[in-house]
Amino acid sequence: AQTVTQSQPEMSVQEAETVTLSCTYDTSESDYYLFWYKQPPSRQMILVIRQEAYKQQNATENRFSVNFQKAAKSFSLKISDSQLGDAAMYFCAYSRETSGSRLTFGEGTQLTVNP
């Protein structure tokens, strides 16, 4: 079975600075997807960024980028130029390569952005 682990229950960052959230996972599959989701207090789960395991290049989306280390089964999220609106719970998630597969989530990291 696949597992996703987030070892940082809480993180904080000053506005305009950079923060990195950590995630490790376990799988026997060679092809899969990894995700970071953001969940603000409204509870709406929002996709931040996606990484295909077969791609060596790390995904980037504006201020958000990942460091994907396939051999180490590590998948961290870097948020640059942090903004107050980035404050939320962040979940790392895994999905098998087959489209339509379930998402397996980590426990989450609560990010606080200080003005």
Place this chain on the structure above:
Amino acid sequence: EAGVAQSPRYKIIEKRQSVAFWCNPISGHATLYWYQQILGQGPKLLIQFQNNGVVDDSQLPKDRFSAERLKGVDSTLKIQPAKLEDSAVYLCASSLGDFWGHYNEQFFGPGTRLTVL
């Protein structure tokens, strides 16, 4: 494009009572998911539908939980009877489900927060 709709947003019930949640996925999305998110944890899949057929219900407590997706569109999730440990947010998500080799993003609804007293 309208998103995934869920109702109610909040529900408070006594243990041993019954409760039902409703989900309307994005138009045209064939795959529908129900996730349970207990406070302080990540969401966990309860059941997945492809059109009106069940794809995965391995983590659904079938002695008390049931779900259906009539006509492959709306879905209802029912708990009967509820236990204290069922207190959680119930998230519905949908995706295209066309399986043509590219990833189908899951879009989530706002969830229903259930409190069992």
